[in-house]
Amino acid sequence: MKERPIRSLPGIPVLLAAIALSFVALWCVVNAATAVDAGRNAAGSGIGAGVLLLAALLLLIGLYSVQPNQAAVLSLFGKYVGTVKEAGLRWNNPFYAKRKVSQRVRNFESGKLKVNDLDGSPIEIAAVIVWQVVDAAEAVFNVDDYESFVQIQSEAALRAMASSYPYDQHEDGQVALRxxxxxxxxxxxxxxxxxxxxxxxxxxxxxxxxxxYAPEIAQAMLQRQQANAVIAARTRIVAGAVGMVEMALAELQKNDVVRLDEERKAQMVSNLLVVLCGDRGTQPIVNAGSLY
Known part of the structure; x- marks a missing residue:
């Protein structure tokens, strides 16, 4: 079922025509009443008034209004006829059934869904969906209730997507929810x-x-995240400290400031790493005697 446009007549001229027919029918009724009082035959005036009133009623029934960004889906005895999108007062066959569908941009937020991510950890997830009806005929005839259909299918897609990715990134290049x-x-x-x-x-x-994360594992996952952050920070500190120690030894050897044997180098490296990697400020011990 695909949408197809159908022509409609402007409603204002039709409305004016219906009003004019109503006045003419009223005049016929008055004329018939006068003829009856005068003893003349008033059958013709009565029939004319009935026909004019019926025509005016049919014209009024065929009128309908279409708002901006709205479509009117027309059907005749269950058969799809076409869709009218011209805004304003319009007129079509009075026997057409008219179903109006908003084509404005709409959004809704799903409720918090509890699902398992790719690693099997329970998480809570919700999403905001911005959508718009672009084919009014499909929205009316292909599904029972398109608004409910949008909500249910969006939540189903959200569940499927959440179970396809891990909550946190475990390795470089891996796509994660967070x-x-x-x-x-x-x-x-x-x-x-x-x-x-x-x-x-x-x-x-x-x-x-x-x-x-779901409440039952939120605390445990928070501790894991904190542990990962501490490990990452320590790794960077150690890498920087090793680089500084290498630079210090290279400068001492280059400038021939002091000559150190392997044992003294090892002790110096140990002391520098303690100073650079320690959590607290170190308390140095000054050796006032001989180096050895």
Whole structure:
């Protein structure tokens, strides 16, 4: 079922015509009443008044209004006829059934869903979906309730996407929910768009609005994150300290400031690493005697 446009007549002239017919019918009724009082035959005036009133009623029934960014889906006895998108007061066959569909941009936020990520850890996730009806005929005839269809399919796509990625990045180049929001949002948008294409809906944007570990493991995961941060910081400190020690030994040897044997070099390296890698300020011991 694809949308196809159909022509409609401007409603204002039709409305004026219906009003004019109503006045003419009223005049016929008055004329018939006068003829009856005068003893003349008033059958013709009565029939004319009835026909004019019926015509005016049919013209009024065929009128309908279309708002900006709205479409009217027309059907005749269950058969799709066409879609009208011209805004304003319009007129079509009075026997057409008219279903109006908003084509404005809409959004909704899913509830917090509890799912397992790729590693099996329970997480809470929610998303904001921005969508718009682009094919009114498909939205009306291909699904029972397109608004409910959008919500249910979006939440299903969100669950499937969340289970395809880990919460945290474990290695370089790995896409994770927390570290790659742009890639995750694009994947989510494409997944939802694929599910909603039959309903005539276009997904404009989809992004994660809430992401957290489930309460039962949140504390344990927080401790793991803190441990990973400490390890990363220590690794960087040690790497910097080793580089500084190498530079210090190289400068001493280059400038021939002091000659150290292997044992003294080892002791100096140990002392420098303690100074550079320690959590607290060191208390130096000054040797006032001989070096040996």
């Amino acid at each position: 570290s790659h929001p742009q890639e995750i949002s694009e994947h989510l948008r494409s997944q939802i768009a694929e599910r909603l294409v039959k309903a005539g809906v276009e997904v404009i944007e989809a992004r994660i609005s809430h992401l957290a």
